[in-house]
Amino acid sequence: xxxxxxxxxxxxxxxxxxxxxxxxxxxxxxxxxxxxxxxxxxxxxxxxxxxxxxxxxxxxxxxxxxxxxxxxxxxxxxxxxxxxxxxxxxxxxxxxxxxxxxxxxxxxxxxxxxxxxxxxxxxxxxxxxxxxxxxxxxxxxxxxxxxxxxxxxxxxxxxxxxxxxxxxxxxxxxxxxxxxxxxxxxxxxxxxxxxxxxxxxxxxxxxxxxxxxxxxxxxxxxxxxxxxx
Numbered sequence: 001x002x003x004x005x006x007x008x009x010x011x012x013x014x015x016x017x018x019x020x021x022x023x024x025x026x027x028x029x030x031x032x033x034x035x036x037x038x039x040x041x042x043x044x045x046x047x048x049x050x051x052x053x054x055x056x057x058x059x060x061x062x063x064x065x066x067x068x069x070x071x072x073x074x075x076x077x078x079x080x081x082x083x084x085x086x087x088x089x090x091x092x093x094x095x096x097x098x099x100x101x102x103x104x105x106x107x108x109x110x111x112x113x114x115x116x117x118x119x120x121x122x123x124x125x126x127x128x129x130x131x132x133x134x135x136x137x138x139x140x141x142x143x144x145x146x147x148x149x150x151x152x153x154x155x156x157x158x159x160x161x162x163x164x165x166x167x168x169x170x171x172x173x174x175x176x177x178x179x180x181x182x183x184x185x186x187x188x189x190x191x192x193x194x195x196x197x198x199x200x201x202x203x204x205x206x207x208x209x210x211x212x213x214x215x216x217x218x219x220x221x222x223x224x225x226x227x228x229x
Contacts, residue, residue, distance in 0.1 A: 011157070012164035015131035019165070022124045023172040029113050029120070030179040037110070037186045045075040045197035052079055056204040061087040074106035078198045082205050092206045103198055110187040110194075114180065121176035128169015135162025 009016050048071060055063045061083050068080035081098040090098075139158030142151055 008164045009168070011160045012168060013131060013135065013161040015127055015134065015165050016168055018127050019124055019131070019168045019172055022120050022127065022176075026117060026120050026124075026172060026176040026179070029116055030175075030183070033112075033114055033117075033183050034179075037183055037190065041073075041110075041190055043189060043193045045073060045193045046200075048073055048075045049079070049197035049200045052201055053204060056083075056201070074102065074194045075197045075201065077106075078102040079201045082202060086205050095205050096202060099198060099202055103195060106194060107191050110191050111184075114183045114187055117176050117180035117183065121173040121180065124169045124172035124176060126169075128166045128173070131165025131169070132162040135159065135165060 009020075012019075051071075052064055052067060055061075055067065064083040065080060065087070068076045068083060078099040081102050082095045085095045085098040088094075135158045137158075138161065139155050142154030142158060
């Protein structure tokens, strides 16, 4: 089988090398993105968000920050940024802005390089088509200009080059497009889980940050009459 593939590759001509390069790039991106999206990241951010609820509702922002530092994941980092903004007596806009900074970066990390797979699939198809055209040109040239004794061999060689380029282009393009669909769907699901979970944390912080932030001031107000007395 390997001998047949090597022979077909050789008969495919120059354009088989660009197709091979596209195939290697497809394998590398697919493997890296599969590991990043399926192995490193899990759809469990809702559980991470729920772990902060009690502390946020009690206004224990220092505990929330400590919890967020000890956990990994986008929601934990967004919670850390939002809790710090709330502890600094920031308003809703500041909390949302700090959390959005983290979420925008994380959403970009999810989609990183996935779009290249669609491009690689399309380019592999077009490269195979280009090889088909050049092979057919060689075939027509053989019929027009070659000696009668050589026409059959040159015609067969040109057709072989055309068909092999088409086949190898599709062999690269089909897995690239399939992997693009699989990885894009996974990225969308991870982003939805992350954004919804972060929104829950934002709602808790935006509801509780004023009571938590005003506690020191209220305590100081209560002590003031005693000092004056």
